[in-house]
Amino acid sequence: GAGVSQTPSNKVTEKGKYVELRCDPISGHTALYWYRQSLGQGPEFLIYFQGTGAADDSGLPNDRFFAVRPEGSVSTLKIQRTERGDSAVYLCASSLVGTMNTGELFFGEGSRLTVL
Amino acid sequence: DQQVKQNSPSLSVQEGRISILNCDYTNSMFDYFLWYKKYPAEGPTFLISISSIKDKNEDGRFTVFLNKSAKHLSLHIVPSQPGDSAVYFCAASGAAGNKLTFGGGTRVLVKP
Numbered sequence: 001g002a003g004v005s006q007t008p009s010n011k012v013t014e015k016g017k018y019v020e021l022r023c024d025p026i027s028g029h030t031a032l033y034w035y036r037q038s039l040g041q042g043p044e045f046l047i048y049f050q051g052t053g054a055a056d057d058s059g060l061p062n063d064r065f066f067a068v069r070p071e072g073s074v075s076t077l078k079i080q081r082t083e084r085g086d087s088a089v090y091l092c093a094s095s096l097v098g099t100m101n102t103g104e105l106f107f108g109e110g111s112r113l114t115v116l
Numbered sequence: 117d118q119q120v121k122q123n124s125p126s127l128s129v130q131e132g133r134i135s136i137l138n139c140d141y142t143n144s145m146f147d148y149f150l151w152y153k154k155y156p157a158e159g160p161t162f163l164i165s166i167s168s169i170k171d172k173n174e175d176g177r178f179t180v181f182l183n184k185s186a187k188h189l190s191l192h193i194v195p196s197q198p199g200d201s202a203v204y205f206c207a208a209s210g211a212a213g214n215k216l217t218f219g220g221g222t223r224v225l226v227k228p
Contacts, residue, residue, distance in 0.1 A: 033215060042205050042218035056215060091159055105216060107159030
C-alpha cells in the first residue's frame with residue numbers, strides 16, 4: 001500500500017497478557033517511529049529506528065515495552081504483562097531521512113489497545 | 117515537563133473567518149516546527165512546517181508564524197472551512213527527521 005499500515009486496528013486484552021502491534025512503513029522510508037496517544041493528549045514519543053537499529057528508545061516507559069525492526073522495514077512493538085494504564089492508541093510513523101527530508105512524519109491510523 | 121504546550125484545548129469559529137491556533141515551547145534546542153491535523157480514527161497528517169531560520173511560512177489558506185524570542189508559534193487558517201474541523205497538533209524537533217515532540221492538541225470546530 002501507499003501509506004503506513006498498522007495491525008491490528010483494535011486489540012482488547014486482559015491485564016497481564018502479552019501483546020504485539022505491527023507496523024508496515026512506507027516503502028523506502030528508512031526511519032520508523034512509535035508513538036503512544038492517550039485520550040485527550042498529544043502523541044508521546046516511544047522509540048525511533050534508523051534502519052534496523054533503535055537510534056533512540058528514550059521514550060519507552062519501562063522494560064515491559066520492547067520494539068524490533070529486524071530487516072529495516074516492518075516493526076513490531078511488544079508489550080509484556082500489560083497493565084490498564086497501557087490502554088492507548090499506538091501510532092507508527094515513517095519518514096525519509098536525508099537532505100530532502102522536511103521533518104514530516106507519515107502516520108498510520110494507529111492500533112487502539114484496551115487492557116481490561 | 118511539557119516542552120510543547122497548546123494552552124487552548126478547543127476553538128470554535130464561524131465559516132469564512134480566521135482560525136488562530138497557538139503553541140508555546142520551552143526547549144531552545146528545537147529548530148524545526150510542524151503542525152499536524154487529525155480527524156477521528158485517523159492518524160495525524162502533516163499540514164505545514166517552519167524552520168527556525170524563518171519567521172513565516174505560507175501554504176494556501178495556512179500560515180505559520182514563529183517568534184523565536186518568545187518561543188511561540190501560531191497557525192492561521194483563513195478562510196476557515198467546515199472541513200477544517202479537526203484536532204490540530206503543534207510539534208517540534210531538534211533537527212529535521214529527528215523525533216517530534218507534540219503538544220496536547222487544539223480541537224477546532226468550524227461552524228457553517
